[in-house]
Amino acid sequence: MASEIVVDKLVKRFGHATAVDAISFSVDQRETVGLLGPNGAGKTTTMRILAGLSPADGGTVQLAGLDARTQGREVRRLLGVVTQQDGLDVEISVRENLTVYGYLCGLSRQASATRADAVLTFFGLEGRANDEVDALSGGMKRRLAIARAWMTRPRIIILDEPSTGLDPHSRARVWENLAELKAGGVTVLMSTHYMEEAAVLCDRVAIMDRGRILALGPPRALIAEHAGRGAIEIRCDEAQRDAVRAALTAIAVPWREMGAVFSLPDEGADLGPVATLAGVQVHHRPAHLEDVFLRLTGKELVDD
Amino acid sequence: MTEFRLRSVAGVVERHRVATVRTWKVALTWFLIEPAFVLVAMGSGVGQLVVEIPGHGPYSHFVTPGIIIGMVMFHALFDSAWGVFNRIQQGAFETQLTAPVTVTELAAGEALWGGIRGVISTLAIGGLAILLGWFPLSALPVTLLVSFVVGVQFGVVGLCSASASPSMSALTLVFTVMATPLFFFSGSFFPLEVLPDWVEPLAWIAPLTPGVHLARGLAEHSLDLSHALCALYLVAFTLLLFPVAARMLRARLVK
Numbered sequence: 001m002a003s004e005i006v007v008d009k010l011v012k013r014f015g016h017a018t019a020v021d022a023i024s025f026s027v028d029q030r031e032t033v034g035l036l037g038p039n040g041a042g043k044t045t046t047m048r049i050l051a052g053l054s055p056a057d058g059g060t061v062q063l064a065g066l067d068a069r070t071q072g073r074e075v076r077r078l079l080g081v082v083t084q085q086d087g088l089d090v091e092i093s094v095r096e097n098l099t100v101y102g103y104l105c106g107l108s109r110q111a112s113a114t115r116a117d118a119v120l121t122f123f124g125l126e127g128r129a130n131d132e133v134d135a136l137s138g139g140m141k142r143r144l145a146i147a148r149a150w151m152t153r154p155r156i157i158i159l160d161e162p163s164t165g166l167d168p169h170s171r172a173r174v175w176e177n178l179a180e181l182k183a184g185g186v187t188v189l190m191s192t193h194y195m196e197e198a199a200v201l202c203d204r205v206a207i208m209d210r211g212r213i214l215a216l217g218p219p220r221a222l223i224a225e226h227a228g229r230g231a232i233e234i235r236c237d238e239a240q241r242d243a244v245r246a247a248l249t250a251i252a253v254p255w256r257e258m259g260a261v262f263s264l265p266d267e268g269a270d271l272g273p274v275a276t277l278a279g280v281q282v283h284h285r286p287a288h289l290e291d292v293f294l295r296l297t298g299k300e301l302v303d304d
Numbered sequence: 305m306t307e308f309r310l311r312s313v314a315g316v317v318e319r320h321r322v323a324t325v326r327t328w329k330v331a332l333t334w335f336l337i338e339p340a341f342v343l344v345a346m347g348s349g350v351g352q353l354v355v356e357i358p359g360h361g362p363y364s365h366f367v368t369p370g371i372i373i374g375m376v377m378f379h380a381l382f383d384s385a386w387g388v389f390n391r392i393q394q395g396a397f398e399t400q401l402t403a404p405v406t407v408t409e410l411a412a413g414e415a416l417w418g419g420i421r422g423v424i425s426t427l428a429i430g431g432l433a434i435l436l437g438w439f440p441l442s443a444l445p446v447t448l449l450v451s452f453v454v455g456v457q458f459g460v461v462g463l464c465s466a467s468a469s470p471s472m473s474a475l476t477l478v479f480t481v482m483a484t485p486l487f488f489f490s491g492s493f494f495p496l497e498v499l500p501d502w503v504e505p506l507a508w509i510a511p512l513t514p515g516v517h518l519a520r521g522l523a524e525h526s527l528d529l530s531h532a533l534c535a536l537y538l539v540a541f542t543l544l545l546f547p548v549a550a551r552m553l554r555a556r557l558v559k
Contacts, residue, residue: 014559051402054559073306073404081402085395091323100322104315104403148399 011058021211032188037208043191080149095129139170159190195289227287234262316413369519370492380418384462411550418459426451454515467552
């Protein structure tokens with residue numbers, strides 16, 4: 001299948017810091033690819049370059065066969081972009097955010113108005129059409145931002161952290177809308193630091209850290225390749241945490257800690273010294289993407 | 305070099321049209337109520353004490369073109385300095401750039417809106433002044449044109465300020481250090497000749513002065529070479545500053 005997005009040796013520096021370090025990847029037509037990584041991994045910078053909001057320092061980006069550097073306007077005609085800040089205009093109504101954007105993109109006032117009503121209905125916002133943007137919940141604002149990007153029926157959608165900061169219910173609604181768009185045949189590049197989001201929405205996931213792509217593949221394949229033996233979960237009393245940490249350090253395996261639960265990839269290491277500590281339970285569980293990240297980087301994903 | 309498209313500029317202006325129509329009740333107070341207080345206080349209040357300005361006639365007639373053009377400046381700055389700064393902070397400008405629109409078109413749309421706001425302002429306050437008998441109807445059409453250019457001029461000034469301001473408090477300097485002094489020292493309220501000799505030339509190069517001088521010349525039906533020079537200065541100032549404003553906005557938005 002033809003590639004809709006081709007990124008080749010893309011480089012971006014801010015002063016002496018290299019935000020994107022010669023990454024290459026491609027996204028097929030109708031495919032959804034997620035960039036997964038902690039803050040500072042280079043996800044947002046990569047997406048801003050693709051959206052034409054940031055000039056690259058090296059490498060090339062092609063979208064639908066167009067060169068992003070020299071054909072920015074043509075590229076943006078095919079793109080729907082949802083930036084991390086929803087970027088909504090708070091001085092105009094919910095519906096006007098859509099109509100004004102549609103008109104800016106070249107639709108006639110009439111066509112933009114008709115399209116806005118259809119899009120509002122699709123995103124379940126028709127009841128809020130004439131409300132102030134600030135009266136919307138965080139989840140609704142997010143959906144409105146995605147709705148705005150969908151005004152021109154773009155071939156490609158670029159989404160920067162579509163559900164960050166949303167409650168589980170709102171997140172599920174955003175995912176539902178995105179799944180519908182995807183079913184409609186649009187190509188999606190998104191960033192996230194939620195493993196679950198990547199696993200639910202993405203056909204393939206690029207695991208990023210410090211401006212590089214460490215691994216790229218379908219979520220299940222990544223798990224099978226990098227954490228195929230599953231993961232170990234260690235539960236202990238608060239009082240035992242230091243002892244568990246000391247034991248794990250001695251065994252020299254990477255782990256992450258959430259509360260008093262330790263999680264580590266099952267690499268066949270002998271956990272005897274931990275298991276024998278008083279009040280400590282050791283379980284084996286199937287691995288997920290978070291374990292892949294830990295395995296590849298030796299650190300936790302969410303670092304903020 | 306990407307081509308410049310007027311349709312994109314119209315798209316940027318459309319946002320302001322929609323926002324203004326939406327808030328028309330509040331907009332009415334900006335365009336008419338507040339400037340009416342200034343006009344009546346100066347024309348009727350101060351005009352009672354200062355009966356006549358030598359060579360210019362009644363004070364109310366003298367001060368009206370100054371207030372008309374001063375208000376154009378405030379209107380243009382309000383949207384292009386405050387408005388643009390706020391929308392940069394809220395990410396709304398970034399959103400506009402995700403459309404097939406260039407930074408130059410975005411800047412042009414904002415500057416053009418400054419001109420349109422200037423025209424609306426002059427229609428409102430000029431209309432009131434005509435009813436009061438302080439401004440001749442015959443001078444209105446060309447004064448609208450001057451208002452448009454002054455509006456674009458300060459729209460461009462506002463864009464530079466908004467793009468350069470790191471914070472809201474820095475942006476207030478545009479009003480405290482620039483707009484308010486300009487409003488009072490550009491010949492709006494008294495002839496520049498009364499200023500100390502060393503200040504007068506400075507007042508003549510202040511960017512609001514040419515607009516005020518032109519509007520007054522039109523109102524008094526006495527145009528001479530000085531007005532032609534003012535028109536030239538006004539247009540040159542605006543045309544030269546626009547590319548600077550577009551570059552500053554690009555530096556702020558595209559990193």
